[in-house]
Amino acid sequence: xxxxxxxxxxxxxxxxxxxxxxxxxxxxxxxxxxxxxxxxxxxxxxxxxxxxxxxxxxxxxxxxxxxxxxxxxxxxxxxxxxxxxxxxxxxxxxxxxxxxxxxxxxxxxxxxxxxxxxxxxxxxxxxxxxxxxxxxxxxxxxxxxxxxxxxxxxxxx
Amino acid sequence: xxxxxxxxxxxxxxxxxxxxxxxxxxxxxxxxxxxxxxxxxxxxxxxxxxxxxxxxxxxxxxxxxxxxxxxxxxxxxxxxxxxxxxxxxxxxxxxxxxxxxxxxxxxxxxxxxxxxxxxxxxxxxxxxxxxxxxxxxxxxxxxxxxxxxxxxxxxxxxxxxxxxxxxxxxxxxxxxxxxxxxxxxxxxxxxxxxxxxxxxxxxxxxxxxxxxxxxxxxxxxxxxxxxxxxxxxxxxxxxxxxxxxxxxxxxxxxxxxxxxxxxxxxxxxxxxxxxxxxxxxxxxxxxxxxxxxxxxxxxxxxxxxxxxxxxxxxxxxxxxxxxxxxxxxxxxxxxxxxxxxxxxxxxxxxxxxxxxxxxxxxxxxxxxxxxxxxxxxxxxxxxxxxxxxxxxxxxxxxxxxxxxxxxxxxxxxxxxxxxxxxxxxxxxxxxxxxxxxxxxxxxxxxxxxxxxxxxxxxxxxxxxxxxxxxxxxxxxxxxxxxxxxxxxxxxxxxxxxxxxxxxxxxxxxxxxxx
Numbered sequence: 001x002x003x004x005x006x007x008x009x010x011x012x013x014x015x016x017x018x019x020x021x022x023x024x025x026x027x028x029x030x031x032x033x034x035x036x037x038x039x040x041x042x043x044x045x046x047x048x049x050x051x052x053x054x055x056x057x058x059x060x061x062x063x064x065x066x067x068x069x070x071x072x073x074x075x076x077x078x079x080x081x082x083x084x085x086x087x088x089x090x091x092x093x094x095x096x097x098x099x100x101x102x103x104x105x106x107x108x109x110x111x112x113x114x115x116x117x118x119x120x121x122x123x124x125x126x127x128x129x130x131x132x133x134x135x136x137x138x139x140x141x142x143x144x145x146x147x148x149x150x151x152x153x154x155x156x157x
Numbered sequence: 158x159x160x161x162x163x164x165x166x167x168x169x170x171x172x173x174x175x176x177x178x179x180x181x182x183x184x185x186x187x188x189x190x191x192x193x194x195x196x197x198x199x200x201x202x203x204x205x206x207x208x209x210x211x212x213x214x215x216x217x218x219x220x221x222x223x224x225x226x227x228x229x230x231x232x233x234x235x236x237x238x239x240x241x242x243x244x245x246x247x248x249x250x251x252x253x254x255x256x257x258x259x260x261x262x263x264x265x266x267x268x269x270x271x272x273x274x275x276x277x278x279x280x281x282x283x284x285x286x287x288x289x290x291x292x293x294x295x296x297x298x299x300x301x302x303x304x305x306x307x308x309x310x311x312x313x314x315x316x317x318x319x320x321x322x323x324x325x326x327x328x329x330x331x332x333x334x335x336x337x338x339x340x341x342x343x344x345x346x347x348x349x350x351x352x353x354x355x356x357x358x359x360x361x362x363x364x365x366x367x368x369x370x371x372x373x374x375x376x377x378x379x380x381x382x383x384x385x386x387x388x389x390x391x392x393x394x395x396x397x398x399x400x401x402x403x404x405x406x407x408x409x410x411x412x413x414x415x416x417x418x419x420x421x422x423x424x425x426x427x428x429x430x431x432x433x434x435x436x437x438x439x440x441x442x443x444x445x446x447x448x449x450x451x452x453x454x455x456x457x458x459x460x461x462x463x464x465x466x467x468x469x470x471x472x473x474x475x476x477x478x479x480x481x482x483x484x485x486x487x488x489x490x491x492x493x494x495x496x497x498x499x500x501x502x503x504x505x506x507x508x509x510x511x512x513x514x515x516x517x518x519x520x521x522x523x524x525x526x527x528x529x530x531x532x533x534x535x536x537x538x539x540x541x542x543x544x545x546x547x548x549x550x551x552x553x554x555x556x557x558x559x560x561x562x563x564x565x566x567x568x569x570x571x572x573x574x575x576x577x578x579x580x581x582x583x584x585x586x587x588x589x590x591x592x593x594x595x596x597x598x599x600x601x602x603x604x605x606x607x608x609x610x611x612x613x614x615x616x617x618x619x620x621x622x623x624x625x626x627x628x629x630x631x632x633x634x635x636x637x638x639x640x641x642x643x644x645x646x647x648x649x650x651x652x653x654x655x656x657x658x659x660x661x662x663x664x665x666x667x668x669x670x671x
Contacts, residue, residue, distance in 0.1 A: 016328055023335060026350055033347055045342025045349060052334045059328045077381060085377050092373070119380070148211060 009063045016060030023053030087118035103153025104143070109135040164286055167511030171519055175216050180516045183220035184523040187227020192235055197244030198228035198483040203367045206490065214494035215509055219516040221490050222470075223523075225483050226278065229426065229466045230524050233270045233459055238263050246426035246462045249434035253447060253454030266455050268394040269404050271525055273460035277412040278521040281467020284416060285474070286514055289503075292475035296500035336361055363489045400452055407437050407453035408460045415461030419468030425481040426465040433461035467517070473498055474510060 030046035038044060077085055091114050099107035113131030116122045122130065142148040170176060183205075190201035201224050209217035232247035237254030250270065257266040296303075312330075339350040340360030351357040396404070411433040418424045418432065437457040438447045447454050469480035477499030479485035491498050496506055503510055 012325070012328070016331075019332070019335065023338075023350075030342065030345075030347060030349065034345060037345055041344075044344050045347055048334065048338055049349060052331050052338065055331050056328070056335070059324055059331065063324055063328075081380050084380050088373075088376065088380075119376075142211070 013060040013063030013065075016056045016063065018060075020053045020056030020058075020060060023049045023056060025053075027053055084119050084121075088115065091115055091118065099151050099153070101154055103155060104150035105135060105139055106153060106155070107151075108138060160287060160290060163290075163507060163511045164515060166508065167513075167515030168518075170215065170508065170512040171219070171515035176219055176512065176516060177519065179212070179216040179220040180223045180519050181523055183223025184227040184520055187224035187229075188231035188234075188524070189227075190224070191228035191231020191244070197232065198225050199486065201225075201228040202483050202486045202490075203370070206367055206486065209490070210493065214491075214496060215512045217494065218487070218490060218509075218513050221487055222513060222517060223520045225487060226463070226466055226517075226520055227524065228483075229462055230271075230274050233274075233455075233462075234267065237266045237270065237455070244427075246430050246458075246465075249430045249458035250455055250462075252434070253449070253451050256448070256450035257452070257455065260450055262450065264394040265396045265400055265452070268396045269400065269452055269456050270459040271394070272396070272401075273404070273408045273411065273456045274463040275521055275525055276408050277415060277460035277462075277464035278467050278524070279518065280412050281416055281419070281464050281470075282514065282517045282521065285467060285470050285517070289471045289475040289514075292471065293500040293503040296476055299500070336366070363493055367486055367489065396452075404452050404456035407456040410436060410440070411457035411460030412464045414457075415464030416468045419465030419480065420471060421480070424465070426462045429461045429465045430458035433457045470514075470517070474502060474513075475500065477502075 027046045027049035030044070030049060034041060034044040034046055076082070091111050094114075095107060095111040098110065101107075102110065109131055112134045113127050116127040116130045116134075117124065120127070120130075139150075143150055171180070186205060187198070187201055190204070191198065202221055205224055206221070209220050212220065228244075229246065232242060232244045233250045233254065236242040236247035236251035238258050240251050240255040240258075242248040242251050254263075254266045254270070257263060335350070337360075339357055341347070341358060342349050348358055414433045414436060415426070415429045418429045419426075434447075434454060434457060437453050438444050441447065441451070441453065443451075465480075469484045472478040472480055473484050473488060477488070477497065479488045488498055491502075496502060496509065
């Protein structure tokens with residue numbers, strides 16, 4: 001039995017409808033709050049979420065039922081490139097997680113060494129050296145020169 | 158007189174050491190990034206945006222604007238010398254610039270590109286000086302109907318940037334609105350779309366958004382591409398009087414087309430340069446010269462490019478409407494500093510506006526500076542260069558005189574290909590063949606070997622513009638929206654000359670002829 005083919009347009013349409021529904025729910029919550037807090041106001045914080053939500057649902061439905069997106073052949077990355085991309089995205093996520101705990105210097109050093117190794121393909125000595133130089137340069141630029149407040153972490157580094 | 162007074166004050170502020178150094182630094186960085194194939198002005202501003210976030214508003218916006226026009230200008234260098242347009246707006250420049258470079262007139266092409274850019278940019282800034290305040294003044298009298306019309310005009314940007322699918326473009330616009338709604342509501346201060354997550358209370362940070370959307374995507378795209386470059390030495394960047402006389406009318410026409418169309422939201426340089434090139438070709442008494450190294454084919458699109466870039470500042474500063482993606486990021490930059498672009502900007506922050514406008518004049522002069530000096534190598538330099546043998550090798554001397562001196566930038570681990578008999582065009586092809594592991598992107602895009610070999614013989618005027626930017630042509634990668642080239646083939650019924658390696662006909666060109 002042939003299953004109906006899920007087209008690109010339907011996937012995009014479904015995502016838009018989902019986001020539109022979230023916007024409408026949020027708009028509904030804000031509408032209730034507004035009518036309780038500000039009597040008689042015609043528009044408020046709920047207006048745009050409702051408009052955007054309705055527009056997203058209409059566009060999503062149109063994509064689902066009425067139209068097709070321009071066909072484009074998608075070549076997903078394979079092999080080493082895919083690993084590098086996943087590693088890059090994962091390390092950025094890791095950076096977001098560890099910086100509040102390790103502080104800017106240690107977190108940046110750790111992640112930049114890992115990025116040089118994973119994405120640049122450098123050997124460990126080169127990755128360690130480049131990571132240390134990058135961290136030092138960024139610390140010098142933002143902390144010493146520009147006096148930017150940077151996370152110090154649990155160790156105060 | 159009032160305008161001139163403001164402008165004089167602006168120059169006084171723009172020429173302070175801090176502002177001047179930011180203009181110089183931004184121009185240099187923008188040109189540097191623009192020279193890198195695939196990194197256009199949008200990515201350049203996105204990547205360097207965080208660096209400006211720590212500056213005060215005037216130097217920061219001066220630097221961002223300088224990065225913008227520097228990147229717009231920088232793309233022409235690789236288009237002319239390497240046949241790799243740094244961004245879409247440089248594609249028409251490559252059509253005639255590269256043939257000029259192959260004739261040994263690359264320096265002249267670069268000189269004309271710089272002069273055209275300077276003339277067009279200065280004209281655009283002059284118009285900005287006198288027209289933008291008038292526009293802003295009129296805009297202050299706008300009522301609800303005019304604002305409605307303005308919003309409709311702004312939405313035309315969405316339409317024109319949507320490409321093939323308007324639905325997709327509108328959906329993107331709505332998603333943008335949705336992201337902008339995250340944070341505290343303006344009337345009740347109630348959190349919207351934060352779902353209890355504290356850091357979202359202040360909204361989505363623009364710098365993080367821009368870096369994520371543009372800079373990180375560029376890094377990922379760069380991972381997929383193999384970059385092997387050939388660089389050329391140029392000897393003289395000063396055009397002769399005959400060249401100038403030939404190019405000046407084209408510069409004037411390109412400036413006019415670029416400026417007038419650049420005033421329209423959504424009419425990006427990528428559109429106006431093609432129009433300018435087309436008009437120039439149609440007006441020419443010898444249109445057959447185009448694509449073979451016609452100097453007007455470089456002068457006109459380069460002028461249109463810079464005129465459009467400068468004209469885009471008029472709706473940006475006067476009405477708050479960005480005409481293109483890089484200007485939209487620039488608009489974001491203004492908003493980061495609490496400056497609302499639009500009619501009131503001229504009234505509330507005149508010092509800031511006129512300082513920025515004055516810096517645009519200075520930036521245009523600066524851009525004439527980083528022109529590659531004679532006998533200097535130009536090209537990508539992210540790998541160890543492998544130079545051709547020096548003057549001790551007589552074969553290299555002869556080859557250099559015949560073909561012009563070249564160098565091939567070698568990737569890590571790539572075998573040394575310094576052997577006689579390889580033309581500059583063959584070196585990257587051979588490099589990919591010898592080390593497919595280092596060029597996974599090109600392996601995935603396997604073109605027939607015949608196409609690769611015929612590459613150097615195919616007359617440039619037979620190639621469609623999009624093919625000039627294709628990754629396998631020389632190096633780099635194509636702009637994202639440039640379609641993948643179809644394999645070339647000999648035209649049916651044209652007759653084989655029996656030579657086997659004669660010029661191949663592009664199917665698009667053949668279709669036009671029939």
